[in-house]
Amino acid sequence: MVHIEIVQGDITEQDVDAIVNAANSSLLGGSGVDGAIHDRGGYTILEECRRIRAERYPNGLPTGKAVATGAGALPARWVIHTVGPIYARSPAPARELASCHVESLRIADDLGARTVAFPAISTGIYGYPLHEAAPIALRAVRESTTSVELVRFVLFDEAALRAFTSAEASSS
Structure with missing residues (x-):
């Protein structure tokens, strides 16, 4: 069973195997x-995102799907874009929001990631x-x-x- 942590912070500073990017479909x-x-x-x-677009998703990454790239200068090893x-x-x-999380974890498994940090997907400009x-x-x-052993919501x-701590308390 995955252990869940909920913290306030900057996802780009997380020292985890993979961070999840709340991307737009262009991946750019x-x-x-x-x-x-x-x-x-x-x-x-x-x-890497441009290469993924050119080779696999010329019309953009569909809602609820996920792909991975390296993490460049970030402390994480990979970025999972969803x-x-x-x-x-x-x-x-x-259904689509749940799919973002499930697909991101599937990609994390494919990569061998054991620790993953998620943002609050779709809660910003996507409303x-x-x-x-x-x-x-x-x-x-x-x-x-x-x-995946640890999921940290950052x-x-x-x-x-x-919102996340209240939802977690309600589910216990």
Whole structure:
């Protein structure tokens, strides 16, 4: 069973095997977590993302799917990029958000990662309400069949931290 930690902090500073990037479908960087990971990880992440786009996903990475790159200058070994749902546009946001977590853990298993850090996927510009996203993310991780030993939810602000700790307390 995977051990879950919930902390407030900067995902780009996490010393884990893999960090999860809340990417956009282009995989070419953006704002929020995506921009921070590309900025701090350096150009090699963007180069790998461009290669993945050219070779595997010419129309962009679909919502709920995940791919991995190296982590460039980040402390982690890998970045797992996943595209969360845009809450107001998705016909099934809960299913797609859960898929982001399950697919990211599947990729982590393929890589041999034992420790993974997740942000609060889709809760920024994609508009997913924190109080809805937190229990979905936690349940998806808890119910996944994975060899990952530790999942750390690294939350940027106090509101996200409260939402995730409340959701975790409610599930116990």
